[in-house]
Amino acid sequence: MISKNKIKFILSLQKKKIRDEQRLYVIEGDKLVREYIKAGIKLQLLVSKPEFINSLQPDQKDYMEEAELASYDDLKHMSTLKTPHNALAVVRMPGTDINLQEVYKGLAVALDFVQDPGNLGTIIRTAAWFGIRYIFCSENCVDVYNPKVVQASMGAILHVRVNYCDLRQFLGDARKKKVPVYGTLLEGESIYSIRAGRKGIILLGNESKGISPELMPFVTKKLVIPKFTSATIGIESLNVGMAASIVFSEFARRNRQTLTVSDRGLHPVHQE
Amino acid sequence: MISKNKIKFILSLQKKKIRDEQRLYVIEGDKLVREYIKAGIKLQLLVSKPEFINSLQPDQKDYMEEAELASYDDLKHMSTLKTPHNALAVVRMPGTDINLQEVYKGLAVALDFVQDPGNLGTIIRTAAWFGIRYIFCSENCVDVYNPKVVQASMGAILHVRVNYCDLRQFLGDARKKKVPVYGTLLEGESIYSIRAGRKGIILLGNESKGISPELMPFVTKKLVIPKFTSATIGIESLNVGMAASIVFSEFARRNRQTLTVSDRGLHPVHQE
Numbered sequence: 001m002i003s004k005n006k007i008k009f010i011l012s013l014q015k016k017k018i019r020d021e022q023r024l025y026v027i028e029g030d031k032l033v034r035e036y037i038k039a040g041i042k043l044q045l046l047v048s049k050p051e052f053i054n055s056l057q058p059d060q061k062d063y064m065e066e067a068e069l070a071s072y073d074d075l076k077h078m079s080t081l082k083t084p085h086n087a088l089a090v091v092r093m094p095g096t097d098i099n100l101q102e103v104y105k106g107l108a109v110a111l112d113f114v115q116d117p118g119n120l121g122t123i124i125r126t127a128a129w130f131g132i133r134y135i136f137c138s139e140n141c142v143d144v145y146n147p148k149v150v151q152a153s154m155g156a157i158l159h160v161r162v163n164y165c166d167l168r169q170f171l172g173d174a175r176k177k178k179v180p181v182y183g184t185l186l187e188g189e190s191i192y193s194i195r196a197g198r199k200g201i202i203l204l205g206n207e208s209k210g211i212s213p214e215l216m217p218f219v220t221k222k223l224v225i226p227k228f229t230s231a232t233i234g235i236e237s238l239n240v241g242m243a244a245s246i247v248f249s250e251f252a253r254r255n256r257q258t259l260t261v262s263d264r265g266l267h268p269v270h271q272e
Numbered sequence: 273m274i275s276k277n278k279i280k281f282i283l284s285l286q287k288k289k290i291r292d293e294q295r296l297y298v299i300e301g302d303k304l305v306r307e308y309i310k311a312g313i314k315l316q317l318l319v320s321k322p323e324f325i326n327s328l329q330p331d332q333k334d335y336m337e338e339a340e341l342a343s344y345d346d347l348k349h350m351s352t353l354k355t356p357h358n359a360l361a362v363v364r365m366p367g368t369d370i371n372l373q374e375v376y377k378g379l380a381v382a383l384d385f386v387q388d389p390g391n392l393g394t395i396i397r398t399a400a401w402f403g404i405r406y407i408f409c410s411e412n413c414v415d416v417y418n419p420k421v422v423q424a425s426m427g428a429i430l431h432v433r434v435n436y437c438d439l440r441q442f443l444g445d446a447r448k449k450k451v452p453v454y455g456t457l458l459e460g461e462s463i464y465s466i467r468a469g470r471k472g473i474i475l476l477g478n479e480s481k482g483i484s485p486e487l488m489p490f491v492t493k494k495l496v497i498p499k500f501t502s503a504t505i506g507i508e509s510l511n512v513g514m515a516a517s518i519v520f521s522e523f524a525r526r527n528r529q530t531l532t533v534s535d536r537g538l539h540p541v542h543q544e
Binding site for chain 2: 035038039118122125126128129130131153154155156157158159192225226227228229231233234235238239241242245246249250252253256
């Protein structure tokens with residue numbers, strides 16, 4: 001059975017400071033753990049009920065450095081969820097080196113002060129769906145390895161590189177390279193009619209404050225999601241996750257002839 | 273100051289059963305209360321700190337049947353939030369009579385077993401944004417007057433009628449009237465190329481199970497949001513709120529010449 005010290009170590013990973021020092025984070029849930037194994041990600045430590053580990057194939061066990069059994073009560077103690085799952089795992093964070101030349105070749109996302117873990121998680125999930133591989137977060141965004149973000153992204157963080165940086169510097173560099181920066185705002189050109197490029201950075205702002213004034217000079221195209229009602233009360237803006245989904249979908253739709261669409265039960269890509 | 277009995281009454285409204293009996297629900301937050309007053313909604317009871325009620329205009333006070341002062345501690349006790357706001361109010365639910373002829377004239381939404389309050393709240397908000405005025409929920413969906421739904425919808429429930437009914441009956445009636453039913457699925461025709469009508473019902477399913485088998489026979493058009501990646505692990509589906517936003521946006525885009533777009537800082541409606 002798992003030792004008290006290891007339980008303490010796993011609990012310590014709920015703190016961003018410790019995660020950053022150790023370059024480790026925790027994933028929770030039978031499904032998520034299986035997804036990571038399926039994706040070939042090495043687990044530093046698997047903690048599970050006996051029935052979970054027994055259900056794994058022998059070759060799947062090669063994907064873990066260490067495995068510990070735990071009781072329901074132990075798992076409940078370590079869990080950030082109300083009801084614990086049968087398994088959780090400690091995983092190494094990916095490296096932070098980014099090839100900007102690669103980023104500038106496609107669409108990337110920049111998030112300014114997105115605070116809600118659920119919003120970041122779903123933005124990562126939608127980005128992955130639409131083939132966006134890089135998200136640049138301002139330093140004051142919620143941490144991508146926060147347990148709630150990991151939970152909400154549901155494994156999509158395996159496909160999207162999330163980096164934290166000074167967005168002024170990042171967007172400044174993009175400007176030098178003539179990479180367009182699309183700012184999602186309450187005023188601008190309709191996303192339905194703007195010339196949506198295949199390259200560029202989609203910048204989304206804070207849940208209530210929008211894009212910071214200090215980042216506005218970097219915006220080269222102002223985007224707006226038109227509102228189809230004359231009502232104003234109670235609908236001043238869209239949730240940032242919703243806005244992200246709509247913008248990503250619209251860019252994907254415009255550019256879809258050049259993108260690969262998964263053929264898992266989907267119609268082939270074709271023009272309207 | 274507010275009496276213990278009134279506090280008890282407000283707390284009792286956290287229960288769906290009591291809300292339904294009384295036909296009352298609670299809104300929390302200075303902003304939300306102000307929005308309701310601005311929209312001309314009568315408050316059955318306002319509970320606030322003195323500074324909140326003092327900040328209202330004299331004519332705004334006409335919108336309340338009753339007002340009670342409360343301390344921070346009282347508000348904290350009544351609140352469903354970690355940090356209470358300065359005001360909350362008890363509001364009467366709108367009537368439940370629906371003119372189906374009216375519903376069938378435009379786009380409406382049907383939600384099958386949507387359980388997460390945040391999802392329902394944001395779907396209401398996005399529906400309102402795109403001018404959708406009716407949402408039909410299966411009886412096992414989360415209650416629209418659940419405090420978390422009210423909070424997440426941020427006042428948008430003032431613009432959208434949310435009804436609970438047996439969806440088999442509702443969709444059966446739609447079928448008789450030849451109203452198309454668009455089912456959002458993992459297989460079907462791409463939302464980017466389907467003929468999106470100006471009338472019809474957009475049916476969205478449960479967070480993990482999708483649309484119930486018993487409702488599938490009512491679907492006349494199967495919609496899919498194409499995935500722009502060949503990756504599968506960790507991105508089997510989109511969150512139902514995200515999917516809703518993308519589908520509503522796409523229908524609005526196709527039909528926008530016939531809809532009124534608010535002119536608050538937006539470009540006029542025009543074709544691509």
